[in-house]
Amino acid sequence: MKPIALVGIAGGTCSGKSLVADRLTDEVGAEYVLRINQDSYYRDLRDLDVDERANVNFDHPDAFAIDELVAAIDQLLAGKSIYEPIYNYSEHIREQETTLREPRPVIILEGILVLDNSELRSRMNYKVFVDEDADIRLARRIRRDEVERGRSAQSILLQYEESVRPMHLQFVATSKRYADIIIPRGGRNEVAIEMLANHVRALINHNV
Numbered sequence: 001m002k003p004i005a006l007v008g009i010a011g012g013t014c015s016g017k018s019l020v021a022d023r024l025t026d027e028v029g030a031e032y033v034l035r036i037n038q039d040s041y042y043r044d045l046r047d048l049d050v051d052e053r054a055n056v057n058f059d060h061p062d063a064f065a066i067d068e069l070v071a072a073i074d075q076l077l078a079g080k081s082i083y084e085p086i087y088n089y090s091e092h093i094r095e096q097e098t099t100l101r102e103p104r105p106v107i108i109l110e111g112i113l114v115l116d117n118s119e120l121r122s123r124m125n126y127k128v129f130v131d132e133d134a135d136i137r138l139a140r141r142i143r144r145d146e147v148e149r150g151r152s153a154q155s156i157l158l159q160y161e162e163s164v165r166p167m168h169l170q171f172v173a174t175s176k177r178y179a180d181i182i183i184p185r186g187g188r189n190e191v192a193i194e195m196l197a198n199h200v201r202a203l204i205n206h207n208v
Contacts, residue, residue, distance in 0.1 A: 002079035003034075004207045005106045005200060006123050010115040010175055011130030012168050013059070014140035016186020020130050021108050023187055027197035032204055034076070034104040038111020040085050041069040044094040053092040059167035061113055070119045076103045077123065089149050105204055112168075115175035125203070128196065129179035130186050134165075 007024070011017045025033045043065050045053045057063060072082045083098035114120050115127055138160060145151045176182060183192040 003077050003103050003105055003107050005125040005203050006073065006077065007106060007108045007126045007128065007196075007200065008114045008120060008124040009108060009110045009128045009130060010112060010172070010179070011186075012132065012134070012137050012172050013112060013164055014137045014144060015130045015132040016183075016188070017110050017112075017130045019187025020128070020183060020193060021110050023190075023193045024108065024197055024200070027193065028106060028200050028204065032105045033108060034101060034106070035108045035110065036072070036076075036084065036101065038064060038069065038109065038114050040087055041065050041072075042087050042092070042094075044085075046093040048092075056092065057163045057167065058092075059112065059163050059171075061116055061171060064111075064113065066117055066119070070117075070123075073107070073109065073120065073123055076101070076107055079103050105207070106200055112172050113175065115178045116171050121178055126196065126199065127178055127180045129176045129182045131176070131182055131184045132186050134168075 009017050009021055009024075021035055025035065041064050042058065043063060045056060048056075072084070075082050081100060081102045084101045086095040086097055086099060087093075088095055109120065109124075115129060121127060141160065141164070142153055142156050145156045146153060181192065181196055183189050183196075187193070
């Protein structure tokens, strides 16, 4: 089925974007929603050695293959399926396998910089920014990267100081001005999520 709505969900690292997307999917109905993560479109760094990969700024817009992501979104909006990359965060490369993604009425595009790019913004029906305090985001990132990505707390803090925080201030936080909806407290903000879900449900009911 050809999609009728693209919802962009941006926000700082570990701000609660995925939780908001989870809640929105539950409220709207999983059968109507396709979720695409910007992180799947990190550039493949297999041509660099391990030390060079570690020095890449993964919070800068240039870390993403944006043209490829835009093309994928256009395919989905045209009612066509795509093969989404699978990114290996430990080695900073793309896996050889891909995931077949079929279009659904609502596409959720989630990522720290999805509102920073004008091409992506121009395709969105709803632009959402998830806001959370920096100390909470940092604590969550340390827990996530230690458990899911096998990194040390020291390396996480160093990356946060050298790239995550500066890039947040330069690119992520400034993209908030493009948002139609700002959700403070992330997935805990039930009122804001319900309001967004009501809008999306009404659009589905009108078109499906």
